[in-house]
Amino acid sequence: MHKIFSFGFWNSIARLILRNRITIIVIIAIATFLLSTQWKNMRFSYTEANLMPDDHPVNISYNDFLNKFGEEGNLILLGVQDSALFTPEKFNAWNKLTKKLTEYPEVDHIISPASLKELKKFEDPKRFEMVPALEQEEPDSSELEEFENKLFTELPFYENLVYSSHSNTIQSALYLNKELVNTKARKIFVLEELDPLIQEFEEKYDIDVRVSGMPYIRTLNAQNIVDEIGLFILAALMVTSLIFFFFFRSIRATFISMFTVCIGVMWAFGVIGLLHYEITILTALIPPLIIVIGIPNCIFLINKYQQEIKKHGNQAKSLQRVITKVGNATLMTNLTTASGFATFILTDSQLLREFGVVASINIIAIFVLSLLIIPIIYSYLKPPKDRHLKHLTKKWIGGFVDWMENMVRNHRIAIYISSIVLLVASIIGIYTIKISGSILEDMPKNTTFYKDVKFFESEFDGVMPLEILIDTKRPKGVMKLSTLKRMDELEQFIQDIPELSKPLSVNRLVKYSKQAYYNGNPKYYQLPSSQERNFIMPYAKSLSSNEGIMQSYVDSTGQYARITTFMKDVGTEKMEEIENDLLPQIQKIFPEDRYDITITGKALLFQKGTNYLVKNLIISLGLAILLIAILMAWMFRSFRMIVISLVPNLLPLLVTAGVMGFLGVPIKPSTILVFSIAFGISVDDTIHFLAKYRQELKANNWKIKRSVYASLRETGVSMFYTSIVLFFGFSVFMISSFGGTVALGGLVSATLLFAMLANLLLLPSLLLSLERSIANKEVLKEPAMNIIESEEDEQEYNSNGQKN
Numbered sequence: 001m002h003k004i005f006s007f008g009f010w011n012s013i014a015r016l017i018l019r020n021r022i023t024i025i026v027i028i029a030i031a032t033f034l035l036s037t038q039w040k041n042m043r044f045s046y047t048e049a050n051l052m053p054d055d056h057p058v059n060i061s062y063n064d065f066l067n068k069f070g071e072e073g074n075l076i077l078l079g080v081q082d083s084a085l086f087t088p089e090k091f092n093a094w095n096k097l098t099k100k101l102t103e104y105p106e107v108d109h110i111i112s113p114a115s116l117k118e119l120k121k122f123e124d125p126k127r128f129e130m131v132p133a134l135e136q137e138e139p140d141s142s143e144l145e146e147f148e149n150k151l152f153t154e155l156p157f158y159e160n161l162v163y164s165s166h167s168n169t170i171q172s173a174l175y176l177n178k179e180l181v182n183t184k185a186r187k188i189f190v191l192e193e194l195d196p197l198i199q200e201f202e203e204k205y206d207i208d209v210r211v212s213g214m215p216y217i218r219t220l221n222a223q224n225i226v227d228e229i230g231l232f233i234l235a236a237l238m239v240t241s242l243i244f245f246f247f248f249r250s251i252r253a254t255f256i257s258m259f260t261v262c263i264g265v266m267w268a269f270g271v272i273g274l275l276h277y278e279i280t281i282l283t284a285l286i287p288p289l290i291i292v293i294g295i296p297n298c299i300f301l302i303n304k305y306q307q308e309i310k311k312h313g314n315q316a317k318s319l320q321r322v323i324t325k326v327g328n329a330t331l332m333t334n335l336t337t338a339s340g341f342a343t344f345i346l347t348d349s350q351l352l353r354e355f356g357v358v359a360s361i362n363i364i365a366i367f368v369l370s371l372l373i374i375p376i377i378y379s380y381l382k383p384p385k386d387r388h389l390k391h392l393t394k395k396w397i398g399g400f401v402d403w404m405e406n407m408v409r410n411h412r413i414a415i416y417i418s419s420i421v422l423l424v425a426s427i428i429g430i431y432t433i434k435i436s437g438s439i440l441e442d443m444p445k446n447t448t449f450y451k452d453v454k455f456f457e458s459e460f461d462g463v464m465p466l467e468i469l470i471d472t473k474r475p476k477g478v479m480k481l482s483t484l485k486r487m488d489e490l491e492q493f494i495q496d497i498p499e500l501s502k503p504l505s506v507n508r509l510v511k512y513s514k515q516a517y518y519n520g521n522p523k524y525y526q527l528p529s530s531q532e533r534n535f536i537m538p539y540a541k542s543l544s545s546n547e548g549i550m551q552s553y554v555d556s557t558g559q560y561a562r563i564t565t566f567m568k569d570v571g572t573e574k575m576e577e578i579e580n581d582l583l584p585q586i587q588k589i590f591p592e593d594r595y596d597i598t599i600t601g602k603a604l605l606f607q608k609g610t611n612y613l614v615k616n617l618i619i620s621l622g623l624a625i626l627l628i629a630i631l632m633a634w635m636f637r638s639f640r641m642i643v644i645s646l647v648p649n650l651l652p653l654l655v656t657a658g659v660m661g662f663l664g665v666p667i668k669p670s671t672i673l674v675f676s677i678a679f680g681i682s683v684d685d686t687i688h689f690l691a692k693y694r695q696e697l698k699a700n701n702w703k704i705k706r707s708v709y710a711s712l713r714e715t716g717v718s719m720f721y722t723s724i725v726l727f728f729g730f731s732v733f734m735i736s737s738f739g740g741t742v743a744l745g746g747l748v749s750a751t752l753l754f755a756m757l758a759n760l761l762l763l764p765s766l767l768l769s770l771e772r773s774i775a776n777k778e779v780l781k782e783p784a785m786n787i788i789e790s791e792e793d794e795q796e797y798n799s800n801g802q803k804n
């Protein structure tokens with residue numbers, strides 16, 4: 001009865017669609033319009049993706065740091081490696097440029113060579129004051145020469161802050177307003193104000209200005225993501241339409257398919273806006289993903305329609321059979337694909353959850369749209385002509401099917417040996433895979449801003465902030481000489497780590513105070529002794545309220561201090577090494593009973609987030625495998641068939657992981673998605689093949705060989721078509737300038753190609769080799785539902801329940 005219900009159900013759906021064509025078109029048009037009104041709610045991400053849940057200890061520590069000291073990533077750096085800067089014309093022009101930038105509300109303050117102040121001692125009353133290092137607003141050549149010499153030899157306070165310790169590179173530091181740094185105002189300031197000003201200065205004075213800092217990097221990176229969405233959509237449409245036309249040789253069929261997936265893309269943007277999700281590097285992939293996944297739906301439906309037309313020429317009957325016969329198959333394959341994406345929802349990462357929600361919703365949406373739009377449009381068109389049906393009997397496709405059948409019939413041992421060799425090689429490759437948690441690794445390498453990052457890394461030893469938060473457990477504990485000396489000892493240790501820059505802390509100001517007390521002599525730039533501290537304190541009292549560095553590196557209670565160092569772009573492995581070197585030293589310098597020390601900052605946050613993500617994705621992939629195994633258990637009611645069906649789908653994943661190891665492609669937030677995406681899609685081929693296989697078994701009186709070869713010939717062509725579309729569709733992502741997106745596209749494409757070969761060669765070989773244990777009605781019990789409806793089912797339905 002269940003199969004009569006199944007056929008009757010889809011027959012009713014077919015009648016409903018074809019009898020209410022105008023109504024359905026109007027509903028789709030209204031839904032598309034309503035979703036298009038939600039596009040305005042799409043937001044572009046202005047911060048780095050937070051890969052961990054808010055209640056994770058690493059996030060709690062970071063937020064605690066932000067509560068005490070505010071946003072750390074608010075520094076934009078302008079660097080110049082040109083001695084000509086210290087000529088009157090160019091120096092004054094640079095001065096005017098930095099002064100103009102201070103007028104913007106997004107800029108809090110700027111530390112620039114022209115506006116530098118030095119600490120001076122005054123006697124009546126006893127005080128230190130910051131006075132301009134350059135007395136003249138527009139200095140002449142001799143004054144600039146004197147200033148340049150003084151800066152590099154007498155002001156160690158500004159080392160790695162204004163000038164590089166490696167060369168004569170000068171930088172100006174723009175501190176953005178902490179309230180505005182993670183808002184749209186930052187994007188407008190960087191792209192519409194800062195960049196044009198810099199370009200104008202470069203052209204006018206022939207000086208190469210390097211720009212970097214986390215706000216700048218984030219802004220240009222986000223803009224690159226936005227620019228690539230349109231590129232991906234156009235490329236995906238172009239590639240899939242060309243392949244589609246090559247297979248079908250029909251402009252009409254190609255146009256209908258493109259129209260369907262374009263509606264799907266509009267819905268995808270609408271869903272993102274409706275849910276108020278941000279456009280991130282992951283959600284940006286969804287619109288082209290919908291095109292790539294939607295086209296196979298169109299291939300199945302249009303191919304079936306043309307097969308039916310060729311068989312009997314009745315258009316109404318063909319359209320009804322398209323829905324009744326392919327409805328189940330496309331529903332189940334889309335459900336398994338959506339399940340692969342939906343498992344991301346179960347992770348604790350907001351970034352992955354949002355990606356999983358939008359992707360799974362839109363995969364089901366594109367299935368519904370395909371099932372409605374394609375039959376309805378074809379119902380208003382004339383039936384396809386003979387020339388449109390020629391592709392159904394292409395000789396080269398027949399040759400490919402003959403090759404597959406020959407391999408399965410005569411070379412099964414070779415298939416097994418190849419599979420085992422691939423498996424062993426993959427396991428070896430898997431052991432060489434590395435995990436990478438670098439913020440910069442996936443960023444476009446050919447962009448100017450990436451090259452500028454590398455420039456600042458070489459000149460100033462890094463741009464990514466790593467923070468050490470020191471809790472002295474008592475008010476005003478930071479300024480105790482014992483605490484300052486401990487901080488200085490840790491700073492000396494940090495300075496010896498090649499991947500870290502010279503640290504910034506309140507110690508700089510304390511050392512500068514001693515230098516000022518001794519009339520600016522640079523050899524006294526060091527912490528004062530306890531006796532000297534008593535002499536210096538009367539002078540230093542005026543500094544605590546006036547000098548910004550005190551507020552930036554010591555909180556208002558004087559209990560908490562921070563040490564900031566900047567890190568080069570290193571991977572997870574090196575980052576863990578650095579952390580493992582720092583922690584024992586911190587514990588040694590700062591006794592746990594007197595101090596609480598926390599290492600935090602953007603660089604560490606991203607690295608920890610990547611490790612967290614890897615664990616979550618392994619769980620997610622396990623859930624995807626379990627979920628799809630349950631779906632197949634429900635469909636086929638056979639444990640042995642579930643095991644057999646999982647083998648050709650897990651092998652390609654292992655091969656891809658092995659390839660990643662051998663090619664040195666690390667596991668990172670972008671590449672880790674490969675496995676869940678590929679598994680969810682590749683299992684569709686298995687469902688199609690096994691559904692047809694079961695149908696052939698019943699038709700051929702449980703004769704395995706005949707059923708396997710018949711299934712291979714019937715499903716091989718459509719599996720080949722869809723796999724080629726998916727291969728080239730995902731290859732589109734390889735045009736991206738983001739390394740992670742390129743790797744994602746290449747790896748998914750390769751995995752799906754492996755999966756197609758595994759499903760067309762390994763799966764039928766296993767069925768033939770294990771025929772004695774699976775070729776009986778007890779093992780292959782009556783399925784819960786028929787994936788592919790047969791002529792028998794139709795006849796049985798017509799004789800038992802014509803009107804349902």
